Amino acid sequence: MLKRLGSVALAVLVVATPAVAFAHKGGRTVSGQYNTIVISTDPGSPQANGSINNGVSFRPHKGERFISVVITDASGLPADAVVGQDLDGDGILDTSAEICGASTSPIAFEKGVRVDIWTQDGPCGDGTPAAATFGKIKATFTP
Numbered sequence: 001m002l003k004r005l006g007s008v009a010l011a012v013l014v015v016a017t018p019a020v021a022f023a024h025k026g027g028r029t030v031s032g033q034y035n036t037i038v039i040s041t042d043p044g045s046p047q048a049n050g051s052i053n054n055g056v057s058f059r060p061h062k063g064e065r066f067i068s069v070v071i072t073d074a075s076g077l078p079a080d081a082v083v084g085q086d087l088d089g090d091g092i093l094d095t096s097a098e099i100c101g102a103s104t105s106p107i108a109f110e111k112g113v114r115v116d117i118w119t120q121d122g123p124c125g126d127g128t129p130a131a132a133t134f135g136k137i138k139a140t141f142t143p
Contacts, residue, residue, distance in 0.1 A: 026140060026142075027064070027068075027140045027141050027142035027143070028061065028064065028140065028141045028142075029138060029139070029140045029141075030058050030138075030139050030141070031056075031136055031137060031138040031139070032056030032058075032136070032137050033053070033056075033134070033135070033136055033137075034053055034054055034055055034056060034119055034132070034134060034135060034136075034137060035053050035054075035133075035134040036053075036054045036119060036121070036132050036133060036134065037133055037134055054118055054119045054120075054132065055081070055116060055117050055118035055119055055137070056116075056117050056137050056139075057114050057115065057116045057117070058114065058115050058117075058139055058141075059114050059115075060109065060111060060112070060113075060114075060115060060141055061141065062111075063143050064111070064141040064142065064143060065108060065109070065111065065142070065143055066106035066107060066108055066109070066141070066142045066143075067083065067103070067106065067107050067109055067115055067139050067140065067141055067142075068102075068103050068105075068106050068107070068139070068140045068142070069081070069083055069099055069102060069103045069107070069117055069137065069138070069139050069140075070101070070102045070103075070137075070138045071099075071101055071102065071117075071119065071135060071136070071137050071138075072135045072136045072138070073101075073119075073131055073132060073133055073134070073135040074133050074134050074135050075131040075133045077101075077129055077130050077131040078100050078101025078102070078124065078128060078130045079100075079101060079119045079120075079130055079131065079132040079135065080098070080099075080100055080119065080120045080121075080122060080123065080124040080125070080130040080132065081098070081099050081100075081117055081118060081119045081120060081132070081137075082096045082097070082098055082099075082116075082117070082118050082120065083096065083097050083098075083099060083103070083107055083115065083116070083117050084096030084097065084115075084116055084118075085109055085110055085113045085114065085115055085116065086113070086114070086116070087110060087113055093116065095109070095110070098124070098125050100124035100125070100126065100128050100130060101124075101130070106142060115139070117137050117139065119132035119137075120132060
């Protein structure tokens, strides 16, 4: 009886190994920097001079269908952000999902279209205190 259980356990392990190995690959990870802090060259001016880069854009590769996002902000707080796509090229996101510091599950996207991740000022949609000062956006694409 014990020998039979050992054989069954070995067979289950061999069958499960490829799926576990694939899951551990983790997909393709890319990252980019954002900076929403503008430093004025004229402290007396109500108008800030400088540039703001409040997000990143990534092109998915063939076979990638989902994206998971983690944002690390220098403030130590989560950053409120939108993950979306402009499907028709008019400069307006046609699909979007709001995240607070990180996606809670993989987000599906349309293949062949750039994925934009933009940080936003203020608290997250659920009221969680958040800040988008400057930091890193890490995205993992999976099939």
